[in-house]
Amino acid sequence: MINALKPIYELMAPAGNFSMLAAAINAGADAVYFGLKDYSMRASSKNFATDELDQMKELCDSSPRKVKMYLTLNTIIFDEELEQLEQIIIQIKEKIDAVICWDHAVMLLCKKYKIPFFISTQASVANTKAAEYYKELGAQRVVLARELDLKQIKNISKIIDVECFVHGAMCVAISGRCFMSQFTYNKSANRGECNQNCRRNYKITDNAGHELLIENSHVMSAKDLCTLPFIEKMKEAGVMSFKIEGRGRDARYVDIVTSVYRQALDKTLSQKEIKDKINELEKVFNRQFSSGFYLGQPTSYDFSTTENNAATEIKRTLGTIVNYYSKNQVASIKLITDLAIGDKIVAIGNKTGIKTEIVSSMEVENKPIEKAQKGDLVGVKIPGIRKSDTVYKIVPRE
DSSP states (O other): OOOTTSOOOEEEEEOSSHHHHHHHHHHTOSEEEEEBSSSOSOTTSOOBOGGGHHHHHHHHHTSTTOOEEEEEEOSOOOGGGHHHHHHHHHHHTTTOSEEEEOSHHHHHHHHHTTOOEEEOGGGOOOSHHHHHHHHHHTOSEEEOOTTOOHHHHHHHHTTSEEEEEEEEOOOSSGGGOOOHHHHHHSOOGGGTOOOOGGGSOOOEEOTTOOEEOOSOSOTTOBOEEEOGGGHHHHHHTTOOEEEEOOTTSOHHHHHHHHHHHHHHHHSOOOHHHHHHHHHHHTTSSOSOEEOTTTTSOOOGGGBOSOSSOOOSEEEEEEEEEEEEETTTTEEEEEESSOEETTOEEEEEETTTEEEEEEOOOEEETTEEOSEEOTTOEEEEEOTTOOTTOEEEEEEEOO
């Protein structure tokens, strides 16, 4: 018998391009969030054009979960941009499920054209009064400030539907409102152009040139958020939408992270399962993991010791599929690096999303081989992919 009172949790995944969108849908996301070419907090991502929204909607509507589409229009808006912004709002009206925003100009236009809107984490909603204000303004949901613990979240969840980040990068500044990139490179984080100054390693010197040795030179680089070990507490705190950060990542990141949290939302994981799933999460991009503010104030332990990527696996481009024989499920790949039986490979494409396969057999000129070399045109069996998909070899990080 189905428990009608059981909460329905939403899993929201990032989509920075079509391959990530397909990966999110296939991995079990209930919703995706994405940006257009303008007014997105991830200007460096490929993002989407307004004339691609119909294709996106077709993919989402045809999925088993009828995946919802949330558009991020969450940068600062200037006067000279209001006319273009309104045109965007008009164009998207029938094609998305909600807008994520924090500039009041966007909210007012959403109300004018009757488009549901959520309040972005950029608004730093951190108390019940702010939640009540945005609810009265017409917001259906708030993405809470990153600086809240679970007790504070529970109080606000009684006022309005709450969305919280569950995995991915965290900014060292208050809810991402940082000015370092603006001051040093004239690239505004609040316009989606952050230059990631905080991720670098730093040294301390005095005016005489004497240098201090510090244990961790990444003094401003926060570890990535990972809530898997305490996700049941997040459910108890009233979080309804669980959001994965990562519009600047790739399809493999989206596939693995979404799959892991899908399982965590659908059932209570055992300690062994949590440990195994964290090992899976560590295979893709991360800067080591932290619990953020959810369990209390971060400490020095919550700063990363790596400048770039601590993933235990990396992907190396293997080649492009020059032909695909769907009847036999065999891909013909022009190799740009060596390939051997037993190698793990992934194919990534706009419609494919991502497919993972362990090479069990392959042929060159219809002859079985154990190992192929750079330059070979090799046949490999990989179900469910397409011509022109890019193939990568997954290898352990050295």
